[in-house]
Amino acid sequence: MQAWLDTLVVLLILTNLRLVGSSRLFACVRTVAVQGLLLGLLPVLVQWNTLTWRPALLAAGSTFLKAGVFPWLLRRAVRDVGLRREVDPVVGYSTSLLITMGLLGVTLYLGQRLPPAGLFESQLMTPVAIFTILVGLFLIVARRTAVMQVLGYLAMENGIYAFGMALAVEEPVLVELGILLDVFMGVFVMGIAIFNISREFDHIDTDRLSVLKD
Amino acid sequence: MIWALLLVPALSGLVAFFLRSDGLRRTLLVLATAAHSALVITAWLTAPDCSAMGGWLALDAAGILFLGITSALFLAGALYAIGYLSEEGQHHRTDIEEGFLFKNYPEATFTGCLLLFLSTMTLVAVAQHVGLLWVGVEATTLTTAPLIYFHRHHRSLEAAWKYLLICSVGIGLALLGNFFLAAATAKFQAGHPLHLVFPELVEHARDLDPTWLRAGFLMVLVGYGTKMGLAPLHTWLPDAHSEAPSVVSALLSGALLNCAFLAILRMHGVLVAAGLGAFSQDLLVMFGLVSMTLAAFFIVGQLDFKRMLAYSSVEHVGILALGVGLGGVAGVGSMLHAVNHSLTKGALFLAAGNILAAYRTKSTREVRGVVSVLPVTGVLWVAGFLAITGTPPFGVFQSELMILKGAVDAGRLWVAALYLLLLGVVFVGMARIVIRMAYGHPAGLKGLKETGGWSATTGGRREARWSIVPPMLLGAAVLGLGLYVPPVLQDLIEAAAAALGAKG
Known part of the structure; x- marks a missing residue:
């Protein structure tokens, strides 16, 4: 089981890197869907021997949402907007990748020093979870289009x-x-908001939403 | 009882989405909020000490206090909303700032979201389980985003988007804080696991892991602090408050910010019980002073009167955090201040809505002579300003004085001095804006001409009853609280402060 778990965790890291390094919106939506699928598999693997129906059902439900419904909603939003890639992000793609690698290094280093908690077998899990949170926050500030921010x-x-x-x-x-x-x-409400933004402005660049300020 | 409190607004909200008739829907809005208020008062006076779902939902003193504020404000808001909605209509309208045409969101959606908003805030007030509390706070974000986007144009859309994204991310961090809190209970998992319910956490607080507990509080403070509008996490607040319809601004300022505050306070209570009170208090004092300072900077010379009120909310949220951070008398003062601030700010936002409707501008420079154009609103506007800046005999004066006394009692003279200085700056800054708006000669103002609101011969116009009675009631309540705090309320505030560790 340990080998499988570590594989999943490494795959999780790879999805994050792809999310940061890709400019194509459909590809990013797919990547987040894969991430949702991996996370859905995790609890099943962790509790392989003691699996009961309750966590299994919950995992199935959350996988269905994260790998099925959200991508569907976002894909529709992207299609309505008619935009295929994020052309001019706030932070360029190579720089973004470098920053993300730096974040990964820092979280792995810090992960060794965290107080041990929980019963998880893989040492990588906690740092990679924090890494994923940081990647999400990074995407929200480093990308202009509303879709990428929702993905973040x-x-x-x-x-x-x-x-x-x-x-x-x-x-x-x-x-x-x-x-x-x-x-x-x-995600549903954000999807509606994206639709309205594209209708109102003919683009979904949130940094151009800048009328309101002091 | 709890189920009734939650379900009355929730079900009527769902029904409101599908009601075709405007009249029926508006009646439903008022009936549902009135029923909610009646239930809250019954719960308060008879104190049935009820709980549901094995203690996950329970009405304690703190819950009733914050629920009472929410309900009172909602009732005033609902009465105001009826007139407001019939005035707004569903036809195309011209934007007051840029002159383009826009249409409002369907009224059914507005009313439905308003009622669901009340239901989610009730959930926040009665939730005793850490996770349910989170669910409630996030749900308030989702139900209010469409309310902010009621006027369908680009500025309100921008405000709604910022609100949605910033608050969702912030509240996501609070979820992380909940997990840290769960990690702090890891010791219990081997034997019998500890439920993450606040009374149980307080009871076993000494056995929780202090490192995880501290980290958890930090995350919860940042997360719910975003929602509460503590600087520097307040960036969504002025935009949302200035673009939303005035009723919604009143509810956001008066009710929603308090609910997020309650969420932080419940966590604070756990830390105090664990003997880590000093840690959380220092953080609260720091955030409080930063919020007050930042708000003071932005209030002075503010050009938009709704934004001025929004920054005033940031200031008062800071005062609330500061009061709890100081503890002792200031903690009790902070609870009283939550009541006073909500009522006053509600009245002020509703009055601002009247001014906006008559003058068709939010600019502080293009509004003059409110007292002669809208006699009642003008008086309310000035009285509200005096109340919110802590002038006696209004209630805010008393609660701010209690917080000052708490600071002096704790021997923190620097904090007290800074607090007084900032209150002074805000007073002067707001006085300059409000007094100029209230007096002076209204002739020749562009917006007034459009509405035909004032002429030199006939003077001011008659104000609709719906637009002045709700803010007058709120204002009268603040005045009343300044003169006399009923013992029932006093007991409730004391009990809430003690339970939340605000006295610590």
Whole structure:
């Protein structure tokens, strides 16, 4: 099991790198979907021997949302907008990759020094979860298009979810469902907002939303 | 009881989405909020100490206090909204700043979201489980985003987008904080796991891991602090408050910020019980002073009167955090201040809405002579300004004095001096703007001509009853609280402050 887990964690790192390094919006939407799928597999692998129906169902539900519904919603938004790539990001793609590699190094280094918590077997899990959160935050500030910012938000949410798993936090089903519902509604409302932004402005560059200031 | 509190607004909100008739929908809005208020008052006076779902939802003193504020403000807002909505209509309208045409969001969506907003805030107030609290706070963000985008044009869209993204990210960090808190209970997992319910956490606080607990509080403070509008995390707040309809601004300022504050306070209570009170108090004092300073800078010379009120909210949120951070009398003062600030700010935003409707501008330079054009609103505007800046005999004066006393009692004279200085700066800054707006000669103003609101011969116009009664009631309540705090409320505030560790 350990080998599988480590493979998954490494794949998680790779999805993050692709997310930061790619300019094509459809590819990025797909990458976030893959990330959701990987995260859905994780709890199944972690609790392989003691798996009960409850976490399995929850994992299935969250995978369905993150790998199925969100990508579908975002893909529709991208198609409506008619924009295929982010041409001119705030931070260039090579610089972004370099920064991300730096973040990965720092989180791995810090990960060794964190107080041990939870029952997770893979040492990589906690630092990679934090890495994913940071990548999400980085995307939100370093990209102009609203779609990429929503993807950043989703990556951050994925990272937080992975972190909860790394700490073996067992949220009650109801709370877990509530969180999923909120994230779903969040992406839904953001999707509507993107549609409205593109209709109102003919673009979805959020840095040009700058009328309101002091 | 709790279920009724949650479900009455939630179900009527869902119904409102599908009601075709405007009249029926508006009646439903008022009936649902009135029923909610009645339920809150019953819960408060009879103190049934009810809980549901095995203690995950419970009405404690703090919950009732913040729920009471929310409900009172919502009732005033609902009454105002009826007149406001019939005035707005569904036809195309000209934008007041740039002159383009735009259409409002459908009224059914507006009313539905308003009621769902009330329901989600009720959830925040009664949630005792860390996770449910998070769910509630995030849900308030999602239900208010369409409200901010009621006037469908590019500025309100910009405000709604900023609000949605900044608050969602912030609240995401609070979820991380919840996980840290869960990690702090790792010790219990072997034997019998600890439920992440606040009373239980407070009870076992001493056995929690202090490092994780500190990290958790930090994340929760930053996360919910974004929602509460603590500087430097407040960047969404002035935009959202200035672009949203005035009713929504009143509710955001008066009710929503308090709910986020309650979420931080519950966590603070756990830290105080764990003996880490000094850590969280220092952070709160720091954030409080930073917020007050920043707000003072932006209030002086502000050109948009709704933004001025928004920055005033940032200032008062800072005062709330400062009061709890100082502890003792200041903590109790802070609870009282939450009540006073909400009522005053609600009245001010509703009055600002009236001014905006008559003058068709948000610029402080193009509004003159409110007192002669809109006699009642003008008086409310000046009285509200005096109240919010802490002039006696209004309630805000008393609560701000208690916070000052707390600072002096704690021997933190520098904090007290800075606090007084900043209050003074805000007073002068707001006085310059408000007094000029209220007095002077209104002739020849561009916006007034368009609405035909004032003429030299007939003077001011008659104000609609719906537009002046709700802010007058709120204003009267603040005045009343300044003269006499009823013992029932006093007890409630004391109990809430004690339970949340604000006295610590």
